Amino acid sequence: MAVGRRGDLRRFHQGVLVRTPAGLLQQELQVALQALLQSHPALRLRLVRSEHEGQAVGLQVVELDDQAGARSLTRVDMSGLQGQGWLGALQAGNEAALGRLDPWSGCMLQAVWYDAGEQEAGRLRLVIHHFAVDGVSWRILLPELQAAWQAARSGQFYQGDTEGTSYGRWARQLAEQAHSASRQQELEYWQAQGESLQQPEALLGLRALDASRDTYASAGSLTVQLAPADTALLLGTAPGVIHGSVNDLLLGALVLALQQWRERRGLGGAGVRIDLESHGREEGRGQDLSRTVGWFTSLFPVHLHAQLSTEQLRQALAGQAALGWH
Template sequence: EEPGAGIGDVPLTPIMRWFLERGGPVDGFNQSRLVQVPASLRLPDLTAALGALLEHHDALRARLTDGSERRLEIRGPGAVEAGSVVRRVDAAGLDDDTLQDLVRGETVAARERLDLGAGRVVQSVWFDRGDSRPGLLLLIVHHLVVDGVSWRILVPDLAEAHRAVVAGRPVELQPVGTSLRRWAQRLTEVAGDPARTAEADWWRSVLRPADPLLGRRPLDTARDTYASARHLTLTLPVAVTERLLTRVPAVFRAEVNDVLLAAFALAWARRGGGRGAGVLLDLEGHGREEELVGGADLSRTVGWFTSLHPVRVDAGPTDLADAFAGGPAAGAVVKRVKEQLREVPEKGIGYGLVRHLNPRTAPGFAGLPTPQVAFNYLGRFTTAGVENAGSEAVPDWTVLATASGVGGTDPRVALAHPLELNARTNDGPRGPELSATWSWAGGILDEDEVRELAELWFRALEALADHAENPEAGGLTVSDVSLSLLDQSEIELLEDEWRNL
């Protein structure tokens, strides 16, 4: 891009419009990370490193304009003074409980300092534990300008900037390819393409068959806020997680998401007694589908790029007992759900374009049913527990946790779904562990209902991992065979013949 191309007004992307259309307060909507920092950290060095981050990544200098046509405005370098986004707190000598209380209080205060209109989208708090113990650094960024992939850029860049400052050399971070502004402009242009417009009917057909009401009543955005939300987090053992991430996708030529959603379809079917036509989900993706815009490179771009699209996953006519025992029925469900996901055009990126950015197609979505359940697999993250901070196993600049459980979420923000599942793999000292956090509207669902589904999902995941150990497990599906004129049964018949040769 030409110099300065990332500066100026940014058209709102589909996910930004989706968020703002929900209404309610917006300033406290954020993502956060708690990072171990060196015991030798000094406030001037940290401030200088944060300043380099603010200068390098355009989105951190954003503000949201007012008016009927709201836009994100990216201001030029120097618009945000680094000293205004960092705060030092003395945490020396505190025991774990007292430190946790301190982090909670400072997290709430940092969240309250966020202000989209004023351009305060970044805040940080350094918990200084003295010269002999590594400290903690809370980084909190408004979600409108950051996503899960962005943190893989921001934390290493901050560490690199700090090393350069301490060494007395210029901070030289890796260049950014395509700016957030240019990407948003191109999305708006692409949304009007005839090929994209033609997708609208397909997406409407996905939404039309409404699912039965989940829980006691429909979602009420005035009553069902984060303040009333309930949460449950379960962790899958390392031994099962390792197989889910490696062997199961390998034998089925599948992605991790295919496996996780196949297990979800099984759990949903068992929950409903084997009745129904699956479940309509809002499925989140990273949204960085660079091929949509020729020549785009978002590998180093900070921003909220997430895509959100509806998809129906259905275990189909299945012997649930056999599937949960890791039998052949388990494999059949993986193949079935894998193909259901492959039917989605271009991993769903087009839904947001026709639903939010194309003025000719957007009205056609008014009044259609919306998914009651959201599913998001965030990927793998190198992390450690806060309790491990300062140990030899945890190097400095390791992400320890998010602050969402200690006041990071604005309680006034409306829930988007009655039920949401956010899963991630934490690569910690014990190995990879799948962590699943279920969030739900307390006025709609009870914990017993959610816990039952959560445990069924983990049982289904274990069943898929066990099934994949069978030498005859896996195989091709229709989408694996280029220009295939074969259906699934014909592919499996050929595979049986090849095994017997």
């Protein structure tokens, strides 16, 4: 869990920067933020410590008062700033907002309004602690923020959609489901997936990952841009050929490429263990998470196997039927 991470837990966040219209009023933003905090209890969560060890053991929703929206917003005067001055103010405002996040006291959201005056568009920086938000949540929050601001400008208070499954209800149902007979039957399978981490052939590279060396700072990335025709094949045609999903296709390509890489280096091993992430919003019976804000992301181990001969691998990479793709 993220509470086991090293570093400052308070800065564990997601954020966005959006353009704001000229002539925006600070009070309108405060009212709009108040509406978001009222509509989404996840934005008012706080970590609860164990009485004995001081570690986080749960989350509670903080009661909302009528000044919460005002406390969550800071205005920065950008009048007359240009170039590096503007950029420096953006960076300073963002750092200050991160410093105000405090999951232990229930401060999960901070907003910085970069006010460029009545004639110029400004910016709004939203930072939310990751315990309260995920990627899908932003698709809910940003349109609601705009609707709440428009309501405030008209002298109204935005009332969010109260239907659907709340984050708290979903968490309780998930805990109940963990003790169900169907989940208990899956225990042996998931234990086997975890044990696969200890197998030498499951390594992705030449050595096991080392937390002291393999950090975000030392990571690299590779971006490949596909032509429209290739993209259509990847997202449309190919998954149907293998009777699976795009994820299945990408995972299959990973394990086949890994086997080819190992063979070139004379290495053994026929599989790899990876941690696979999903949005975690699979809805159970009677659940509706379409308007629910929170951190639903799930992470689970998968042990992929590829026991192919060199010729079968060559055929598979060439698009032939070695894997039974017809």
